[in-house]
Amino acid sequence: MDEAVAVLDVGKTHAKLSLIGPDGEVLAARTRANAAIVADGRPALDTEGIETWAIGALRDLASLAAVVAIVPVGHGAAAALIDGDELVAPVLDYEAEPPPVLAAAYAAERDPFAATLSPPLPQGLNLGLQLFWQEALYPAFWPAKARALLWPQYWAWRLCGERAAEATSLGCHTDLWRPYDVDYSALAKRHGWDQRLGPLRPARAVLGTVRPDLAQATGLPADCRVLCGVHDSNASLNAVRGFAEVACGAFTLVSTGTWFVTFQSGGVGPRRLDPARDTLANVDVDGHPAPSARFMGGREYAAILGQDLGATASLAAAATLVEAGVRTRPAFASGGPFPGLSGAVIGSPESPAQRAALASLHLALMTDVELDLVGAEGPIVIEGRFAEDTVFAAALAALRPKSAVYACPGGGDAVALGAARLVWPTLRRIAPLRRIQPAPFDLAAYAKAWREGAVPPSHKPVAAKAPVR
Numbered sequence: 001m002d003e004a005v006a007v008l009d010v011g012k013t014h015a016k017l018s019l020i021g022p023d024g025e026v027l028a029a030r031t032r033a034n035a036a037i038v039a040d041g042r043p044a045l046d047t048e049g050i051e052t053w054a055i056g057a058l059r060d061l062a063s064l065a066a067v068v069a070i071v072p073v074g075h076g077a078a079a080a081l082i083d084g085d086e087l088v089a090p091v092l093d094y095e096a097e098p099p100p101v102l103a104a105a106y107a108a109e110r111d112p113f114a115a116t117l118s119p120p121l122p123q124g125l126n127l128g129l130q131l132f133w134q135e136a137l138y139p140a141f142w143p144a145k146a147r148a149l150l151w152p153q154y155w156a157w158r159l160c161g162e163r164a165a166e167a168t169s170l171g172c173h174t175d176l177w178r179p180y181d182v183d184y185s186a187l188a189k190r191h192g193w194d195q196r197l198g199p200l201r202p203a204r205a206v207l208g209t210v211r212p213d214l215a216q217a218t219g220l221p222a223d224c225r226v227l228c229g230v231h232d233s234n235a236s237l238n239a240v241r242g243f244a245e246v247a248c249g250a251f252t253l254v255s256t257g258t259w260f261v262t263f264q265s266g267g268v269g270p271r272r273l274d275p276a277r278d279t280l281a282n283v284d285v286d287g288h289p290a291p292s293a294r295f296m297g298g299r300e301y302a303a304i305l306g307q308d309l310g311a312t313a314s315l316a317a318a319a320t321l322v323e324a325g326v327r328t329r330p331a332f333a334s335g336g337p338f339p340g341l342s343g344a345v346i347g348s349p350e351s352p353a354q355r356a357a358l359a360s361l362h363l364a365l366m367t368d369v370e371l372d373l374v375g376a377e378g379p380i381v382i383e384g385r386f387a388e389d390t391v392f393a394a395a396l397a398a399l400r401p402k403s404a405v406y407a408c409p410g411g412g413d414a415v416a417l418g419a420a421r422l423v424w425p426t427l428r429r430i431a432p433l434r435r436i437q438p439a440p441f442d443l444a445a446y447a448k449a450w451r452e453g454a455v456p457p458s459h460k461p462v463a464a465k466a467p468v469r
Contacts, residue, residue, distance in 0.1 A: 002027075004065035005423045007416040008054060008155055009073040009232060010034075012094075013258055015050050017057040018416035019065055024242075024429040026413050028064050030057035039090035040137070045078060047091055051158060055217055062219040070159055070210065070220075071419040072229035074151030076172035077125050081134065081146040082157070088146055089138050091154075094124040098133045106132045110175050111185045117289065118173045119275030122334050128175030128185075131193055143196050152229030153198065160208035160226035163198035168231035170197075171283025179281050179289040203230040203285045204422040227422055230285060232415050233261045238285050239418030240381050241265070242428035245406060250377040252403075254367055254396075255414075256384035260297030262370040263290045270375030277337040279373045285422065293370040295336030297363050297386070303332035303343065304359040311352035313391040318357040319441045321349065327446065328362040329453050337369050338454055346453070357391050364395035365450050371400065381433060383408035391439070398438035399447060406433035 004027055009016045015034055019027040032053045036043040061067070077094040080087055098106075106129045113119060124130045127150075134142050142148075149157055150169040157163055170177040176188045176197075184194035201207065205228045209215075215222045230238070236255045240246060250267030254260065263282060264270075269291045273279045281289040302309055321327070326347030330338040349355040363386060371380065380403050386392050387407040397405040408414050409431040421427045 001064075001066045003068050005420040006058065006061060006067045006070045007073060007419040008070060009415050009419070010050060010075070010151065010155060011232060012075045015053065016416070017054065017061060018413065019061045019067070020416055020420035020427075021065070022424065022427070024417055024420070024427050026416060028061055030060060036093045036095070042090070043093035043096045044090035045093055047080070047087060055214070058218040058220060067220055067224050069206075069225040069227060069423045071227045071422055072152045072155035072159065073232050073235050073415055073419050074155065074169065074229065075232055076151075076169065077127050077130070077174070078151035079127055079130065079148045080151070080154040081138070081142055081148055083141060083146045085161075088141060089134065092124055092130045092134070094130070096124050098124060098129060102133055102136060103129065109187055109190075111178070111187050113275045115178050115181075116175055116185050117179055117273060117281035118175045118177075119278060119280050121173060121278070125335075126173060126175045128187055131191070135191070143192050147196050147198065148193065149198060152231065156207055156226055156229045159210055159214065161211055162207040162226075164201040164205070164207055164228045165197040165199065166201055166203050166228050166230070167283045167287050168203055168234040168285060171281070171289070172231050173280050177283065179283050182287060201228045203228055203234075230419055230422065231282070233259070233263070234282060234284055235418035236383050236414040237263050237265060237290065237418065238421050239414040240383065240408065242417070242421055243381075243433050245433045246379050246381060251379045251381060252371060252374065252376040254370075254380060254382045256297060256382060256386035258296060258298035260295050260363070260367060260370070262293045262367065262374055262376075264292070264374040264376060265290055267377035268375070270373065274373065276339055277373060278335050279337075291374040293337060293373040295331065295366055295370070296333035297366065299333040300331065300343070300366070301359045301363060304328065304345065304362060305355055308352040308355045311356040313356035313360045313389065314353055315391060315394060315439060317351070317353045318361055318391045318395065318439065321354055321358055321361065322441055322443065322446045325446070325449065326354070326358060327450050327453075328358065330362070330366060337366070337373060341454065360389050360391035361395055363389075363392050364399060365447060367396055368399040368447070369451075376400075376403070379404040379406060381406045381408060382436070383414040393436045394439040395443060397436045398441075398443045401438065405436040407436055409434060
């Protein structure tokens with residue numbers, strides 16, 4: 001059988017197991033819809049359900065290729081408390097609402113943004129707040145006895161039994177990491193969490209081989225390696241670096257899905273980052289800070305479409321909206337670059353196709369703002385679910401006429417490709433990036449009116465500790 005790498009991507013709304021061949025193509029994949037469960041009276045991640053599914057999916061795919069390695073991938077803002085070989089508390093869902101008094105106490109303890117480049121976020125999106133909350137929930141064993149594993153490293157531990165911590169997940173708006181010091185935050189040290197998260201290892205480090213009982217249950221080779229694992233958006237960033245069009249210089253990645261995350265890789269970066277507008281620094285697989293901006297694009301898209309979700313946008317429908325001045329005002333989901341604003345549709349889309357086009361135009365306008373916030377340099381690469389959205393991609397290209405705009409081939413497979421590149425660093429897709437042609441209508445006046453209606457409350461951006469790379 002041909003060799004392959006298995007990528008276990010445990011996202012917020014879906015889990016996916018992909019088998020990546022030596023040519024970078026997806027040989028097979030299995031998916032599962034994820035939903036929060038209620039445990040100890042709070043929303044939690046369904047670790048048991050995901051693991052049962054993952055074992056079955058590994059069994060299916062192990063018969064199709066010689067799996068030489070498994071790379072765990074996970075979303076940010078999740079950590080599992082373990083003791084010995086047991087999960088000892090439910091893994092909090094980041095949308096769980098902490099008690100206001102506790103959240104206020106935590107806010108007083110956070111490191112300054114200039115040190116962590118991690119902005120204060122709602123609910124449990126700052127992982128430090130979850131760990132702080134769990135100190136109150138489980139004082140008998142956290143942090144005195146239990147260990148904590150970041151979400152990708154939890155799955156690595158379940159696969160091979162070895163603990164580790166890793167920078168792409170630590171640097172994902174957790175409040176736990178100081179990117180320019182390459183060290184834990186004062187908060188993490190003061191609470192002793194840094195001593196409970198496992199030894200620091202690179203994303204590409206091999207932690208061990210699959211547990212013998214797992215190999216027997218799935219048919220995986222006994223010597224199948226398990227890597228430390230990586231944060232999902234950073235896996236996408238690692239995939240894009242494999243394309244010739246962007247391999248040798250600065251570029252910007254727009255990773256799309258439930259979250260839209262815009263990363264600037266290389267270049268001089270923005271002079272300042274504004275924590276109030278959900279700009280931050282992530283950390284790439286080589287440990288370098290990557291200026292980033294985020295908003296929940298998938299949710300904004302769904303909110304605009306409403307009952308028309310599933311309708312297909314067209315450039316003709318978009319042109320009609322632009323000419324008529326039908327537009328949006330952000331924002332339809334919490335967080336993002338327009339805090340304090342409430343989303344609205346200005347004018348009346350006349351068909352499902354027009355409403356879909358309006359949603360896609362909205363995403364392009366939001367992404368255009370995000371590109372400014374991260375100091376975008378070089379080509380712009382779109383990956384993920386909306387890379388195939390004709391209106392979104394073409395509108396973004398029209399809004400950024402000085403930049404080449406590309407779409408990744410393979411739809412939502414960039415995460416899997418980037419994770420596989422941790423095993424095979426020279427791996428790249430045979431298909432090149434696809435150059436996006438700008439929309440065939442003028443967006444300048446439309447974008448100007450949209451921005452004038454989307455002015456957030458005044459904020460003072462915060463300088464980073466060092467020039468952002």
